[in-house]
Amino acid sequence: MTYCAGILVDDGLVMIADTRTNAGIDDISTYRKLHIFEWPGDRALALCSAGNLSVSQGTISLLREGVRNPETGELETLETAPTMFRAAQLVGWAVRKMVTDMKPALDEAGIDSGASFLFGGQIRGGPPDLYLVYGQGNFIQCSEDIHFLQIGEHKYGKPILDRAVTADLDLYDAVKLGLISFDSTIRSNLAVGAPLDVCVIRRDVLAVEARHRVEADEPYFRELMDRWSSALREALQSVAPPPYGPHRG
């Protein structure tokens, strides 16, 4: 299992991914799932993967080598894509090729060849953008109504993002919210685990502003969670009790 989340606000983009992979519950490893493609001053891109590890690693290798445009036959790369939309198409073509190549053999063995990606960033001349690319190569993007996207084990971490992510959110408040969303998930699903990789791309900087690996025992991460739990308890007590039961009337 995996959990990755991307948050796109007015000020830019935050991407966070866990690093746990498992084949069963007794074969657990740490693999990087957040990959950065950066040409400072021109573009800063981040890609998070979930699903079959061979498919997602192969997709990333293809993207580094160049992906063949299915219409022109030309090799294209993330470095030369003129827009975020074209870059997202490249991710889609790459994963489609990997799945097509590997699916017959994996199907025979009863192994799921599914993979999905969060792909975000900014290319000079266009706005920051965030996409969810499916294993079939199609993709959706953040909109004026939806300011975050998730892949993998998304349910535990969704309510906090639903309640608190707005377009005007500070970029590092988005990092805090993302970390809380991950903590909610890690507490409930053993197949999602630290360390976590965090990447921050501020609007119009065209470079990665922060990249950081959060270890499970990092003091800031632990303090954030302790303070958050205290703040929740205080918030709870600040709301009036329900008007049914002994408090009524």
Added chain:
Amino acid sequence: MTYCAGILVDDGLVMIADTRTNAGIDDISTYRKLHIFEWPGDRALALCSAGNLSVSQGTISLLREGVRNPETGELETLETAPTMFRAAQLVGWAVRKMVTDMKPALDEAGIDSGASFLFGGQIRGGPPDLYLVYGQGNFIQCSEDIHFLQIGEHKYGKPILDRAVTADLDLYDAVKLGLISFDSTIRSNLAVGAPLDVCVIRRDVLAVEARHRVEADEPYFRELMDRWSSALREALQSVAPPPYGPHRG
């Protein structure tokens, strides 16, 4: 789909259930899933159900009529069970009988006969207790480490309970938390919906202290959610920004 949650704290028990049932997304109805069995001064019991509606309704009817003890052949009821453990066994026997009777025909039609229950309350002479009874008739109970149990669509609503439910929680703070947990779920899964049924059983009262149906537009419910969202935003800003990025040093 369904979501039901039970919270067992030192002061007593809170049970909440939604009322939405669906066969597909175009056949949605409202059915009560929280059932109260009360003999004031002697016992107060509450049962929430998830899963196949015919199985869960049949189980509740059997419990009202009396369930045959598989060892003695005697009819036993929730009114006469001497302990919460025996009462939970009755729930288990009843659901086991319903599933056994109905499974062959349902299997033929490809219909899931699964059902599960939250069963809680207090019987004179014993402490309050809360059980999760599976469709196979076996059950687990709350412990000194776990103060809540859930059935149905449980993931969205679990993190808030994980973070904030403690044994010393006020009974009506538990109601508030339960409602927040339901709101988190309702926002994300159309198959869980208001109205919600709430039941509060205070320790050693041996009667239901509060029973209430929360409609989607109830002013208290709406205000609780608005205040909660504001409190989260304030809590977020009260925590220091991460020591990576432009805030470092």
